[in-house]
Amino acid sequence: MKLNELVPQQDPVDLYLPVMSEIRDVRPLTDLETLYTVALPDGRDLGHQPGQFVEVSLFGVGEAPFSISSSPTRKGVFELGIRKVGLLTEKLAELKPGDKVGIRGPFGHGIPVEKFRGKDVLIVAGGIGLVPMRSMINYVLDRRDEFGRLIICYGSRSDKELLFTDEMESWRRDPGVDFHVTVDRGSPEWEGNTGVITTLIPGLELDLGKTVCCVCGPPVMYRFVLLALKSRGLPDKSIYMSLERRMKCGVGKCGHCQINHSYVCQDGPVYHYPDLKSLEEAL
Amino acid sequence: MELKFLASDRVEAFVSYIMQKKTVYAPQRAGKHSVALKKVADPGAVVLDYARTMQSVKKFFLPPRDELLQFNLADQSFAPAEVKPLDAVLLGIHSYDRAAIDRLDYNFSQGHAERNYLTRREGVVWVGVSFEPDEFHFSGSVGIRPHDTEGFDVFLTRARDGYLVEVLTNAGRELTAGFDLPATDQAKPQPGHFHQHIFLPQAKLNEVMGASYNNPVWEETAEKCVGCGSCNIVCPTCYCFNVEENVDIKVSGGTRERIWDGCMLREFTEVAGGEVFRGGLAERQRHRVMRKFKYLSDKTGHPWCVGCGRCTAYCTAGISIVSIVNRCISDYEKHAATAV
Ligand SMILES: Cc1cc2nc3c(=O)[nH]c(=O)nc-3n(C[C@H](O)[C@H](O)[C@H](O)COP(=O)(O)OP(=O)(O)OC[C@H]3O[C@@H](n4cnc5c(N)ncnc54)[C@H](O)[C@@H]3O)c2cc1C
Ligand code: FES
Numbered sequence: 001m002k003l004n005e006l007v008p009q010q011d012p013v014d015l016y017l018p019v020m021s022e023i024r025d026v027r028p029l030t031d032l033e034t035l036y037t038v039a040l041p042d043g044r045d046l047g048h049q050p051g052q053f054v055e056v057s058l059f060g061v062g063e064a065p066f067s068i069s070s071s072p073t074r075k076g077v078f079e080l081g082i083r084k085v086g087l088l089t090e091k092l093a094e095l096k097p098g099d100k101v102g103i104r105g106p107f108g109h110g111i112p113v114e115k116f117r118g119k120d121v122l123i124v125a126g127g128i129g130l131v132p133m134r135s136m137i138n139y140v141l142d143r144r145d146e147f148g149r150l151i152i153c154y155g156s157r158s159d160k161e162l163l164f165t166d167e168m169e170s171w172r173r174d175p176g177v178d179f180h181v182t183v184d185r186g187s188p189e190w191e192g193n194t195g196v197i198t199t200l201i202p203g204l205e206l207d208l209g210k211t212v213c214c215v216c217g218p219p220v221m222y223r224f225v226l227l228a229l230k231s232r233g234l235p236d237k238s239i240y241m242s243l244e245r246r247m248k249c250g251v252g253k254c255g256h257c258q259i260n261h262s263y264v265c266q267d268g269p270v271y272h273y274p275d276l277k278s279l280e281e282a283l
Numbered sequence: 284m285e286l287k288f289l290a291s292d293r294v295e296a297f298v299s300y301i302m303q304k305k306t307v308y309a310p311q312r313a314g315k316h317s318v319a320l321k322k323v324a325d326p327g328a329v330v331l332d333y334a335r336t337m338q339s340v341k342k343f344f345l346p347p348r349d350e351l352l353q354f355n356l357a358d359q360s361f362a363p364a365e366v367k368p369l370d371a372v373l374l375g376i377h378s379y380d381r382a383a384i385d386r387l388d389y390n391f392s393q394g395h396a397e398r399n400y401l402t403r404r405e406g407v408v409w410v411g412v413s414f415e416p417d418e419f420h421f422s423g424s425v426g427i428r429p430h431d432t433e434g435f436d437v438f439l440t441r442a443r444d445g446y447l448v449e450v451l452t453n454a455g456r457e458l459t460a461g462f463d464l465p466a467t468d469q470a471k472p473q474p475g476h477f478h479q480h481i482f483l484p485q486a487k488l489n490e491v492m493g494a495s496y497n498n499p500v501w502e503e504t505a506e507k508c509v510g511c512g513s514c515n516i517v518c519p520t521c522y523c524f525n526v527e528e529n530v531d532i533k534v535s536g537g538t539r540e541r542i543w544d545g546c547m548l549r550e551f552t553e554v555a556g557g558e559v560f561r562g563g564l565a566e567r568q569r570h571r572v573m574r575k576f577k578y579l580s581d582k583t584g585h586p587w588c589v590g591c592g593r594c595t596a597y598c599t600a601g602i603s604i605v606s607i608v609n610r611c612i613s614d615y616e617k618h619a620a621t622a623v
Contacts, residue, residue, distance in 0.1 A: 003389045003585055012398040016351040016526075016539070017363055059354035059361065060530045060537055085555040100359045219558050246554050248526050252394045254544070255523030256551060258570075259560075261578035266394060280496060281560065281570075 015251050018057050018102025023095050024077055029163050033128070034093055035069070036080045038103065046078045050135035051110030051214070051242055051270040055250045056080065057102035062088040065247040065265075067132035068106060073142035081131035081163065107250040111136050111214055111240060111270050119212040120148040122204070124225050126155045126197050126217025130163050132242055132269075133216050137171070144176060148210060151178040155197025155217070159183050159190040178205065197221065201228035208233050214270070216242040222283045226273075239273035243282065286471065287464035290445040298326035300462045301372055305408065308343065309374040310336055323374075331375045332441065334417045335591060339380045339519035341387060343369050344403045347543050351399070351526070355536040364538075366399050370406030372458065375439075377414045378431040379422040379589040383519035385434060386579075386587055390522050408454050411435035412446070415475040419592025421605050424481035427589055429474040440471050447471055479605050482612050485576070485586045492577040494618075495611035496569070504607060505564035507600040508547075514571065514594035514602075515545025520587050523551075546570050572607055 025037035040046060046054070048068050057063035070079035084093050095101070113136075121140050125133040133152075140147045152171060156162045162181070171179040180200045182193035193200065197217070213234060215225050222241060229239060245257040245264040257264035260279045267275075276282045289297055301307055302323060309329040313319035318333040320340060350364040384404075391400035413429045414420070422428070432438040436455035439446035448464050450456050483491060515521045525544040530537035544551060547567050552560035561567045575588035588604065595603045 001584065003385045003583060004392075006583055007389060007392045010392075010396050012392075012396040012401040014363055014398050015395050016399075016541075017361070020359060020361075057539075059359060059539075060356055060528050060534075062528055063526060063539070083555070089555075102361075218556065219560075244554060245560060246552050248524065248541075251397075253391065253397060253522070254525070254541070255546065256525075256544070258546075258574075258578075260573070261581060281566075 015249065015253070016104070018055070018063075018104050020100050021103045023097055023099045023101060025097055026095060029081060030161055032161075033081055033083045033163055036082065036092070036095070037077050038080060038101065039077045040103065043076060045075050046072075046106055048072050048078070048106035048135075049110030050113065050139050051132055052106040052108050053132075053250070053269065054078075054080070054103050054105035054107065055247075056082075056088075056092070057104075058088060058091055059102070061091045063102070063104075063248075064088050065107075065250060067135070067242075067269075069131045069134050071135050071138035071142055073139055081128070081134070083128055105250060108265050108269050109267060111242075112272075113139065116140075116212050116214075117146050118148065120151065120207055120210045122151045122153070122206070122211050122213040124153045124197065124201075124213060124215040124217070124229075126221040126225075127157065127161070128163070129216035129218070129221075129242070130154055133214065134164060134167070136214060141174075141177075148207075149178060150176060151204060151206070151211075152180065153197060153200040153204070154179075154181045155183070155200070155221075156181070157184045159186050159192070180204070196224070198224045198228040201225070201232060204232070206232060206234065208235070212238050212240070214240045214242065219244070219283075226283070236273050236277075240270055241273055241276065242270045243268050245269075284449050284451075286467050286469065287448040287450070288442075288445055288467035288469065289439065289448050289464060293445070294329070294331065295326045297462060298323060298329050298374065301374070301410075301458055302326060304372075304458060306371040307374050308340075308371055320373075329375065331412050331439065331446070332415075333375075334414070335377070335419075335593060335596065337517055337593070337597065339383055339517075339591070339593075340373055340376060341383065341519050341522075343371075343373070344384070344387065344400055345522060345524075345543075349399065349524075349541045351539045351541055353536065353538050356530075357535060364399070366402045368405035369403050372408045372410060374410040375412045376409060376435075377591075378411060378429060378433070378435075379420075379427045379591045380519055381409060381411060381434040382422075382427050382431075382589045383591070386520045386585070386589070387522055389583065408437075408458050409435045410437040410439065410455075410458070412439045413441050413474065415441070416477045416479075417592070418478050419596040420590060421477055421479035421481060421592060422590030423477040424479075424605075425485060425586045425588055425590045430471065442469055442472055479592065481605055481608050485580060488576050488586070488608070488612075489581055491612050491615045492573060492608075494615055498611055498614055500607055500610045500614075501565040501569045504568045504602055507602055508564045508568060509600055510547055510549065510564050510567070511599060512545030512547040513597050513599065514604075515547050516543060517593040517597050519589060519591055519593070520575070521545065546574070568602075568607075572604060575604070576608060
């Protein structure tokens with residue numbers, strides 16, 4: 001088939017224009033991370049899926065992708081958990097309520113929640129990977145009767161870097177949540193688990209036929225978590241992974257996010273693990 | 284197709300004539316040794332007999348720096364960039380460069396159709412010219428021959444003392460109407476021979492490239508490669524871009540722009556935390572070549588390389604994409620032979 005026959009005729013659109021949105025609240029999570037509450041104009045709803053991302057920009061500074069941390073069940077505003085690492089994120093950290101940011105999105109394929117319905121949901125989050133996974137966690141908590149058990153494994157480098165510690169307390173107390181946390185190196189006050197995140201997996205109580213898992217964390221984490229999940233006998237088809245790549249456009253045009261033939265901003269960031277096996281560069 | 288004749292000594296008059304109807308861009312001398320596509324001011328400066336321009340027609344639709352929006356810092360307002368249809372004649376274009384635009388059209392239409400690129404693409408009248416393959420061209424190996432008229436409104440085939448003219452579309456008829464092009468009974472000459480060949484058709488290449496992921500050729504190529512990204516920049520089908528902010532000197536406003544980027548550059552895949560997903564030159568070379576001969580062709584059935592030879596002609600390290608692909612083919616065949 002000719003190339004122009006492969007694409008349906010559709011009207012071209014402006015892909016790079018942000019929607020100016022208001023910062024409603026700024027809450028520090030740690031020394032490095034901040035939680036921003038953002039409102040689109042006119043009370044418009046973002047309409048995202050857990051696991052999707054938006055492009056956030058400040059004029060004169062830049063634009064970058066950030067996961068949506070709030071659940072779509074909580075309407076009106078949305079939340080972003082952002083770590084200071086460079087130009088844009090440092091400037092974002094200076095923002096106050098009432099300030100404006102540019103938003104494009106939501107983009108990408110998030111977690112296919114319909115595949116998780118009726119199942120036990122296992123979340124494995126490393127470090128800042130908890131930011132996007134929190135969207136799914138709160139989604140499950142808000143629609144409790146649509147899902148089975150909620151099992152959360154969270155690993156962080158140190159107890160000082162733990163995110164959402166207040167929410168963690170409520171997860172710990174919730175009898176419907178099986179919450180596990182570990183840190184690589186604990187401070188003297190730390191009384192919880194120490195060790196990398198994979199040390200949590202052998203002890204989990206899992207109904208293998210009923211569990212669906214989503215993993216998100218730093219690049220080094222994925223292989224080890226996969227090994228641990230496989231040695232528990234969790235089938236590949238029950239595993240989803242959220243991957244990070246450099247992204248500029250978010251809409252499949254700039255080429256930055258490509259893993260072999262796949263565009264992470266379009267096919268991902270959340271992938272079904274069986275689909276990742278044909279992508280040699282994925283993990 | 285009825286053939287008409289444009290004598291060499293009437294080319295200048297022909298260019299003048301079409302310049303009255305539309306703006307014309309065509310190859311012209313740029314310095315001693317190169318030819319570049321530029322807006323025509325002097326019809327006598329147009330060069331129709333040339334090997335290749337360093338930059339393809341891509342630059343008219345996806346400019347090296349392309350404004351996306353203008354912002355005002357005081358009130359945080361912005362306005363979309365003003366994008367206009369090119370609305371011009373592109374004269375003297377080779378078939379491989381026209382084929383490259385089909386690929387860019389695909390990229391900017393599939394999924395989300397992009398206004399910036401697609402608006403510029405409007406109003407173009409394509410006047411092609413045949414070429415004589417030099418030591419770098421290999422478009423014949425990807426199914427694009429020097430006389431292919433696909434996608435053109437008018438096509439000029441080099442013949443004795445001038446050009447055989449084919450008027451292929453209504454836009455072509457409108458453009459040439461009123462200029463005296465006598466009919467000719469000269470037959471279209473045989474196209475010139477290529478000196479470079481990929482030894483397998485694309486239909487087979489997908490399989491070969493799929494099996495070449497761990498071929499030593501990537502490491503061997505990386506030993507020569509300096510990672511400058513020139514191959515990306517001169518490629519007519521490379522479309523990757525970065526986005527930058529440009530603040531004016533008064534710091535009152537500025538522009539958000541996209542700039543050509545290249546997958547051969549290390550920072551292309553770098554993310555916060557220092558991870559670089561294709562940190563080695565071997566991985567980046569593999570990505571570049573796989574993109575042209577596997578990833579996008581698996582999806583569309585068309586190779587994303589059009590055989591213009593630019594990446595090889597302008598490579599400072601003398602790396603040849605044809606040699607890389609042929610090496611993958613010969614290793615694949617050797618392997619198949621020993622496996623039997
Ligand atoms: C789908 C997705 C979701 C993300 N979600 C979050 C999140 O929820 N919270 C969070 O804090 N961060 C998230 N990130 C990472 C975030 O995009 C980067 O931290 C941000 O781009 C850094 O911008 P900067 O201008 O501050 O850094 P820069 O000054 O540009 O550079 C600092 C570092 O960031 C790297 N970098 C530059 N651009 C990008 C990019 N587009 N993507 C990744 N790294 C980049 C640079 O290579 C450099 O190492 C996400 C990234 C992706 C792709
Ligand atoms: S971020 Fe631009 S193509 Fe995916």
